[in-house]
Amino acid sequence: MAKEFRRPDTMPCHNQQLAPPAAATPSPCPEPAEPGGGPGQDLAGGPAKLPAANGAVSGPAGDSAEGPQPEDCEPEELFCQLGPQLKLLPMNDQIRELQTIIRDKTASRGDFMFSADRLIRLVVEEGLNQLPYKECTVTTPTGYKYEGVKFEKGNCGVSIMRSGEAMEQGLRDCCRSIRIGKILIQSDEETQRAKVYYAKFPPDIYRRKVLLMYPILSTGNTVIEAVKVLIEHGVQPSVIIVLSLFSTPHGATSIIQEFPDITILTTEVHPVAPTHFGQKYFGTD
Numbered sequence: 344m345a346k347e348f349r350r351p352d353t354m355p356c357h358n359q360q361l362a363p364p365a366a367a368t369p370s371p372c373p374e375p376a377e378p379g380g381g382p383g384q385d386l387a388g389g390p391a392k393l394p395a396a397n398g399a400v401s402g403p404a405g406d407s408a409e410g411p412q413p414e415d416c417e418p419e420e421l422f423c424q425l426g427p428q429l430k431l432l433p434m435n436d437q438i439r440e441l442q443t444i445i446r447d448k449t450a451s452r453g454d455f456m457f458s459a460d461r462l463i464r465l466v467v468e469e470g471l472n473q474l475p476y477k478e479c480t481v482t483t484p485t486g487y488k489y490e491g492v493k494f495e496k497g498n499c500g501v502s503i504m505r506s507g508e509a510m511e512q513g514l515r516d517c518c519r520s521i522r523i524g525k526i527l528i529q530s531d532e533e534t535q536r537a538k539v540y541y542a543k544f545p546p547d548i549y550r551r552k553v554l555l556m557y558p559i560l561s562t563g564n565t566v567i568e569a570v571k572v573l574i575e576h577g578v579q580p581s582v583i584i585v586l587s588l589f590s591t592p593h594g595a596t597s598i599i600q601e602f603p604d605i606t607i608l609t610t611e612v613h614p615v616a617p618t619h620f621g622q623k624y625f626g627t628d
Contacts, residue, residue, distance in 0.1 A: 428599050432469055432610045438462070442610065445588075446617050455623050462588055462610060463513040463558075470554050470586045470608050471517060474498055499545050503528060503557040503569050506621030510556040510586060524548065526569045537568040542576075549577025553584070560590035560609065561616045563597035570602055580605040589616045 432438060444450050444458040476492045483489055500514045500523040511523055524544035531538045545551065553573060557566055566585055573583060581604035590609045594616070598607060622628035 425599055428606050429595050430608045438610055463510050466586050467513045467517050470584055473584050474552055497551045499551045500554045506558050507556040509624045528565050528568050537564045539572055542572050552582045553578055555583055555585045558588045558620050559616050560587045560594035561618055563594035566598050567601050591616050
């Protein structure tokens with residue numbers, strides 16, 4: 344099962360393993376900021392701010408603002424801010440190797456795709472663990488009763504085109520008959536804001552749990568717009584699980600701040616995301 348982001352016992356903000364925690368009592372989460380001073384993001388591109396007092400930081404236009412950027416915060420502060428809605432796959436050498444190959448600019452496209460597909464499969468498998476199930480009893484070939492479980496019906500996938508389509512096969516490999524919808528979101532050339540161009544979902548999506556697939560969470564704006572479209576079709580954020588391979592602290596913070604009930608599942612939170620993923624996977628780099 345994925346670990347919840349309550350304490351930095353898996354991956355920190357930066358791409359390195361944390362040392363074992365000290366014996367001292369961990370510091371408590373920072374107090375929430377006053378209204379208007381907490382974490383926030385202007386969808387036009389303004390960065391989210393966390394309420395810790397680490398000095399002034401420069402905004403996108405060079406203005407000074409109190410509090411650090413999410414990518415500048417201490418891991419403990421970031422984890423406390425994001426809470427249990429952000430889940431991270433337990434780190435091991437296999438996942439780290441796949442992450443390394445995906446980030447390596449010298450990796451061949453074949454190695455890149457092979458590693459990406461393996462990492463996608465791991466994320467999808469863990470995403471399925473977040474779905475509801477019920478207990479059931481089956482009879483084995485030897486006549487014994489086995490107490491097991493089976494997933495409840497009413498799940499679907501939604502990929503954000505185009506890079507999200509790279510995750511569709513991994514989902515189908517695990518759920519052969521699952522319904523998959525699509526959303527096309529692109530940045531407006533003039534305003535640079537995310538704009539929805541196309542959306543097609545199962546007609547009863549408002550009754551389903553949704554696995555929203557998007558490999559790279561950089562700013563979070565694309566996923567935010569996609570969730571808004573799902574909400575317009577009757578889907579509640581509490582039944583949406585975002586499946587991602589890599590996320591920045593800014594992207595995860597923006598999404599969870601906008602939709603506190605949503606769940607994000609990823610393998611790594613790091614200030615620098617491999618934004619070349621879609622181009623290299625589909626051979627358009």
